Amino acid sequence: METDPDTLYDALLARDHGYEGRAWVGVQTTGIFCRFDCPARKPKRENVTFFDSVAACLDAGFRPCKRCCPLEPSTVQDPVVQTLLAALQADPLHRWTEDDLRARGIDPSTARRAFRRAFGATFLEIARLRRLRAGVEARAQGARVIDAQLEAGFESASGFREAFSRLMGRAPGTLSGAERLKADFIDTPLGPMIVVADEAQVWLLEFAGRKALATELKAVQREAKDPIGLGRTQATAHLAEDLARYFEGGSPSFTVPTAPYGSAFSNAVWAALRQIPPGTTCSYKDLAKAIDRPEAVRAVARANGANRLALIVPCHRVIGADGGLGGYGGGVWRKRWLIAHEREAGRGVAA
Structure with a gap:
C-alpha cells in the first residue's frame, strides 16, 4: 500500500x-x-x-470479523438501511411509499442512494419485490389472480399484472398450471433465489431482484420452446437440498442436472469455472489461459456474465487481475460473502 x-x-x-x-x-x-x-x-x-x-x-x-462485517457493504450498517430493513422484516406486505419514509423522518433520496450502494436496488423496489413474491406464491398454489393480487398487497389489478409480467415474462392470468417448466423461490442466507426447472433438470438459478432476470427468463422460454409456469419440480427439490448443504458449509458441489444452453465457447468457459476449487479465485486472464484462449479475456468476461446458473456454475470465483472483486450480477457484497464462506467451509473440512 x-x-x-x-x-x-x-x-x-x-x-x-x-x-x-x-x-x-x-x-x-x-x-x-x-x-x-x-x-x-x-x-x-x-x-x-x-x-x-x-x-x-x-x-x-x-x-x-463478525462485529464489523467487512464482507457486507458499509451502507448495510447505515442506520437508515438498518431501520428500513427491520421495518420491512416486521411487515413484509406493507405497501411502502415515499410518504412512509418521510413519516419516519427519513429523506427518500437518502434512502434511495444508500440502498442502491448496498444492494443495487432502492428500498421501494426491494419492498415491492417482497410483496410480489407473496402474489407469485399464492398464484402457484392455485389462487385466483385477484386473490393473488390482494395477497401481495397490490391495490391495482393492472399494477399487479404489470409487476408479475415484468418478473415472470407473462401475465398471471395466462398460467394454466400444466407448464413443463416451473419457477419457484428458494430462500438462502443471501436472500431469495429464483429457480426455473422441469422435472429432470434446472434451467436457471438467480438471485431475485437481479436486473437481467426478466431477460433471462424470456431466453429460457425461447430456448425451451415452452412457457414458464409456477411450482416446484423434482429437480427444484434436488437443487434445494444442494443449496442447503452448500450454505451449511457442507459439500460445495452441485449434483442436480442442468439444461444445456449457450455457445461452445461459453460452455468451455463455464466448464472451466466449475474446475476452480472452492475457496480459491482466479482472474479472467487465468480463465482464458485455462481454455487455451489467452487472447480472449474480454470474451471470457462476457461469458462469465452470461451465466444464468448462479452458484452451480461459480462465476463468483473470478476476480480482477489486480485482486479487486469486480462485478457480480447478484451484487458484489454477495460475491464477497460467497468467497469467504467457501474458504471458511474449506478450513472446516481440512480440520
Missing part, C-alpha cells in the same frame, strides 16, 4: 471512517480482518497487517 503503515495504524486507533473501502486490517493473533472503524478492541502494532482489498485479506488467510 502507498500509505505508510504507521499512518494507517494511527487511523486504525482513531477509527477513521475515511479509510472505509480503501484499507482493511488483518489481526495476526486472531486470524480475522476488520474495517478501520470496527468497535472491537484495537490490536498492538506488531500484530497487524494492512491490506488494500477484501480479496487480499482473504487470500492471506484472514477470516471476516
Whole structure:
C-alpha cells in the first residue's frame, strides 16, 4: 500500500471512517480482518497487517470479523438501511411509499442512494419485490389472480399484472398450471433465489431482484420452446437440498442436472469455472489461459456474465487481475460473502 503503515495504524486507533473501502486490517493473533472503524478492541502494532482489498485479506488467510462485517457493504450498517430493513422484516406486505419514509423522518433520496450502494436496488423496489413474491406464491398454489393480487398487497389489478409480467415474462392470468417448466423461490442466507426447472433438470438459478432476470427468463422460454409456469419440480427439490448443504458449509458441489444452453465457447468457459476449487479465485486472464484462449479475456468476461446458473456454475470465483472483486450480477457484497464462506467451509473440512 502507498500509505505508510504507521499512518494507517494511527487511523486504525482513531477509527477513521475515511479509510472505509480503501484499507482493511488483518489481526495476526486472531486470524480475522476488520474495517478501520470496527468497535472491537484495537490490536498492538506488531500484530497487524494492512491490506488494500477484501480479496487480499482473504487470500492471506484472514477470516471476516463478525462485529464489523467487512464482507457486507458499509451502507448495510447505515442506520437508515438498518431501520428500513427491520421495518420491512416486521411487515413484509406493507405497501411502502415515499410518504412512509418521510413519516419516519427519513429523506427518500437518502434512502434511495444508500440502498442502491448496498444492494443495487432502492428500498421501494426491494419492498415491492417482497410483496410480489407473496402474489407469485399464492398464484402457484392455485389462487385466483385477484386473490393473488390482494395477497401481495397490490391495490391495482393492472399494477399487479404489470409487476408479475415484468418478473415472470407473462401475465398471471395466462398460467394454466400444466407448464413443463416451473419457477419457484428458494430462500438462502443471501436472500431469495429464483429457480426455473422441469422435472429432470434446472434451467436457471438467480438471485431475485437481479436486473437481467426478466431477460433471462424470456431466453429460457425461447430456448425451451415452452412457457414458464409456477411450482416446484423434482429437480427444484434436488437443487434445494444442494443449496442447503452448500450454505451449511457442507459439500460445495452441485449434483442436480442442468439444461444445456449457450455457445461452445461459453460452455468451455463455464466448464472451466466449475474446475476452480472452492475457496480459491482466479482472474479472467487465468480463465482464458485455462481454455487455451489467452487472447480472449474480454470474451471470457462476457461469458462469465452470461451465466444464468448462479452458484452451480461459480462465476463468483473470478476476480480482477489486480485482486479487486469486480462485478457480480447478484451484487458484489454477495460475491464477497460467497468467497469467504467457501474458504471458511474449506478450513472446516481440512480440520
